[in-house]
Amino acid sequence: MDSASGLPTLAVIGATGAVGAVMLDLLSTRRDMYGEIRLVGSDRSAGRILRVRGRSVEAVPLTREVFDGVDIAAFAVPTPVAAEWAPVAAARGAVVVDGSPAFRSGPGVPLVVPEVNPERVRERPRGIVAGPGCTTLSMIVALGALHRRYGLRELVAASYQAASSAGRSGTDTLYAQLEKVGGDRALGNRAGDIRGVVGELGPFPAPLAMNVVPWTGTPAPGGWTSDEIAVRNETRKVLGLPNLKVSATCVRVPVVTAHSVAVHAVFEERTNQREAQEILARSPGVVLCDNPETHEFPTPSDVVGTDPTWAGRVRRSLDDPRALDLFLCGDNLRKGAALNTAQIAELVAAEQTG
Ligand SMILES: NC(=O)c1ccc[n+]([C@@H]2O[C@H](COP(=O)([O-])OP(=O)(O)OC[C@H]3O[C@@H](n4cnc5c(N)ncnc54)[C@H](OP(=O)(O)O)[C@@H]3O)[C@@H](O)[C@H]2O)c1
Known part of the structure; x- marks a missing residue:
């Protein structure tokens, strides 16, 4: 606890990354719940001056000592770094809030979305609380609201994922490719012509400019991707539905930031279009745009930079009165990552300050 203010000390691990930058913005604009805030990066960015809450703070490298006196450690680093360092932070007494995939499916680690299952945040025997991935987070607040009324039975989801969910290198690659193809009206007419000019593919397995890529994540058994399996496992865990039928197809689109998900959700109860729209309209964290x-x-370019999940195209299935089809959009760096982490950290901070 920060002795001067009596408020929790927060460390942001990965403060210099894509998610970290949004985290600093959120810390500067949301309710101030912390005393000292420490900003941590890799050795590469040690000494960099970052701005948070109107102050300049120097980024420090990740060491064991950085966690001394820290009450809450918000992690926004690559999976192997979180896997190694989150237990170190927890062992030194910090409550870890991790936004990486490292602990999401692990036993003894709650997977928390504050609008859906805030009560789970206290069940953390390992001192670690995880948030789901950005694709799940782009739909789970709206889906959770509909589940509370109709009881979710089956989910079919197709994502349209932005480049920035692959980190800064994803964004850099998309901009570089767009520069190379920009304005060339000869492109897009012959197989392979775009591949020939975009140069580096970066973190993507195919050109992203002027294209869509039906692959995000790493290979998983049966032809699935890790992101698709994650959507299934995370949705089940957050909603407490271990046998929920889920089928996801994750697709990368040439959007800088903000994911979209087309959802076909089958429920236990008969659904009603107008009622479903009303449920979404009054759910905290959801805006109906329909x-x-x-x-x-909602479209990515209209919602980027905003906090809520945007819901539109709400339709009752023509062939199944228990099913709804809808289109959801949300900023993958905000609710899809930094905002969810910030909200969980605030729940923990509220516990600590009584
Ligand atoms: N981007 C998204 O939409 C999104 C959504 C949900 C979850 N996430 C998760 O959030 C995490 C961060 O993603 P990102 O997109 O922000 O990635 P990023 O832009 O590549 O940033 C990575 C951050 O981790 C730091 N870092 C890397 N290696 C480190 C090391 N060995 N020691 C200490 N710090 C290290 C980097 O510091 P330097 O700047 O010093 O290199 C940087 O601050 C990942 O686990 C990702 O899966 C991302």
């Missing part, structure tokens, strides 16, 4: 007459629906 008017077919005026072409109102």
